[in-house]
Amino acid sequence: MRGGNPFRPSFGTSPRVVAGRADLLDEFDIALDEGPGSPMRSILLSGARGMGKTVLLNELEERARVRGWHVLRLPEGPGLMSELERTVLPARLTEHDPTSQRRRITGGSISAVGSVSTDTSEAYPTTPSVATMLQRLAEIARSHGTGVLLTLDEVQAAPIEDVARLASAYQHLLRDESEIAFVGAGLPTGIAALLGQQGSTFLRRAERVDLAPLRREEVLDAAVRTVREAGRVISAEAGERLADVVHGYPYLLQLVGYQAWRAAGDDEVITLADVEATLPVVVDRMSRLVHTPALRQVPQGQLDYLRAMAQDDGPSSTGEVAARLGVSKQHGNVVRGRLIDRELIVPAGHGLVDMALPYLREHLRRG
Template sequence: MDPIRNPFAPGAGTPPPELAGRDELRASLHIALERARIGRPAKSAMLVGLRGVGKTVLLDRIREDAEAAGIHTVRIEAPEGRSLPALLAPQLRQALLRLSQVAAAKDYAVRGLRALAGFASKLKVTYGDIEVGIDYDAEPGLADNGDLEHDLQALIEQVGLAAKSANTALAIFIDELQYVEVTQLAALITAMHRTEQRQLPVVLVGAGLPQLRGRMGNAKSYAERLFDFPQIGPLPPQAARRAIEKPLDDEGVSIVPAALEQILVLTQGYAYFLQQWGSHTWRAASSSPITENDVATASVTAVAALDESFFRVRFDRLTPKEKKYLRAMAELGAGPHRSGDIAACYKANVSSLAPTRSSLISKGMVWSPNHGDTAFTVPMFDEFMKRSMPGDDWR
């Protein structure tokens, strides 16, 4: 079949041709944003889930929905090694500049820009990586204490007042939120708590790995009451079928039921894997309908592509000790696994492995669903580890 017409889109955050199975969550966040706009209580949300479930795609689609409804948005990604003030400051500046174009909100927006000037100048001393254009002189005493928790609260409050005056809302979208340091996360939670108390139209929609919920609870004990934490998991079978069938049908191509079921079994319903198998199956098929043989052929190249990209990019960041730890986990299966069982796999002392486990959690490779348990954050990583480190030499 024509490779140019291949409808599937495997990629990091690349929108799929059919965003199946997420309508209910999109609708609930639409309601929250509209409630915020009219001054009604609205919970912010943290989308949590493993790698490859489509959190980034969903975050971006919710943002598109919000912008289409006339809600102001900012969007950042929180990579390792960058401070939250450095990420937020330029985006909040852009939001305030847009709001300053609304006559009714101009005074509040200008005061927000003055707050931003104080915020950036004081916290640059602490964090060093803040780079933001300054449009107005700082107002003494406004967001310029040099204390992140206090200053961010004051700054977000000013942004909320400007949005309220413009009869709109501001939605802040942050991806990979689990990488934000706990003290900075606490400041963000405090700021959102203040906007809720004052009923200001600011909503935070974040996305992160499963450990995000625990990190936020550790940062501020009331975080679980302040936010919803919808779990983003594999697509249910009906939605997974639609994710494959609908794009094919749009191109006038069909797939035999057994071949479709084969894809569902191989991908376990994970959104990213569905796109990979869909794309490689399209390439493998010579004509419609797509058959089981086509899927079997595609599986070889799909697994190879995952090994060289999705899995390998994470594997290459690991130290030898970390690789051995993950290989021991893989020996036990998909998980989760008890720390003692992992240590027993290569006759290690449990306490001696604690730093390795902590490092893997920090890198976003594993998480702890329960005390003493460890699980992969990347689906099917156990199978990859066995392919990459076969045999018993790793022990």
């Protein structure tokens, strides 16, 4: 029986079938089982928008949960440490620490003795630090044969002072061989900038995983399985065309699949025409949700270089781009290098460059 549309083209929403990434998931499983000291217990996921960072983060969290680990999603942005200290950790410890409940007698009576009222105060009251609370949570987890996983999405948005404080707490736990792990995810340029600042040492020591586009066979397998499990089939030629349109991007796999499923209406088979019908939506959605944010902080000179490249239907000659802009080859090469660092373009052979993001050319041509 056919169900509803099985594809989920929302950023951060886990698909029904996760394409690729099996090796990383398996390595993380091994790391959790191996114990303290395993290098894959500290991971930094890096990738462009639409490359599936948040989805992969969700999958890694689930791998920890099924083992009984405590999973703490660290607050994103400027409130990271304050929320962790005031809300996230106290709430988790209140729930799981058997010593967190303190009985305070404020009044009562004892027969034959009379009424008594007692109170207790500490001469040197203290507020538990993040490090202290994390250590306690790790001790509780270890007593049950599990551990604590910290995850942080949009790493590049974290204030460096918060990163430094988190690093200090985390490194103390590592030195004590606590059952602790960390997985962060973010955009390449933001992560590079963060890693260049003092206080981010523990991130530099994490295993850096740069998420590459999915292989063609991974896209095809995920599409076929998703469609089949929902009660339909996709024709061979439609599957091949879907893989062309997707360009290896997990987000596009979900978007193209979703739109093709809708285009098929009540038909049992998703056809080539159904996949072709998705292209206008794909270009528009990528333009709004991926390209516009990616270009927001790009200087005008680099935007001009990209627009000059967009005149070509394929890879561009760096010499011809410089000529179109009326600049020297040397100046053009400087701009080219900066765009490569931003991962907006990629080398495509001797003297050639190409767009790094699918449909970026179409976006630039639209103005």
